Amino acid sequence: MSVGQNGPGFPQEPQQQPGMPPMPTANPLPASPAASDISGMRRERPGTLTAAAVLGFVTSGFEIIGGLLWILGGAVVGDLETTFETGTNIGTIVTVLGLFSLVVGGVYIWGGVMALKMKTMVLFVAAGAGVVLNTVALALSEGELGLLSLLLGAVTLLLMALPASRRF
DSSP, X not given: XXXXXXXXXXXXOOOOOTTSOOOOOOOOOOOOOOHHHHHTOOOOOOHHHHHHHXXXXXXXXXXXXXXXXXXXXXXXXXXXXXXXXXXXXXXXXXXXXXXXXXXXXXXXXXXXXXXXXXXXXXXXXXHHHHHHHHHHHHHHTTSSSSHHHHHHHHHHHHHHHSHHHHTO
């Protein structure tokens, strides 16, 4: 029976030979990940995708505020058309554009949330619809309304089109 450092029956430590470096202690290797761990590993979200989602949230605010103002303006213009019996429907057109702007603003929010979950199609569609809506607004207002949201939508589309964002 061997007598170790802690008393009889415990293993002895290896003897150090004079003039030799100490023996390294063996560290156990970490276990390899199981197949379920590999499939559950999270992919890292690229910065361009996060920036596109943030721009989607900012643009949604402008779209919603603009939509409310378009609806208010359409109601005022519609009342003026009725009062002066002009026979035009510009107030109705402006109100419909305002409603469409509210919907696009809501889809921008949804798209931003989905982009943060690395699902980009909704934000891509929202930015495309926003660009179309704001192009129509620019044409109807003779270049005065919708320019900021048009630029934000175009930058969002550009960020979504970059290779780092397209992989997700």
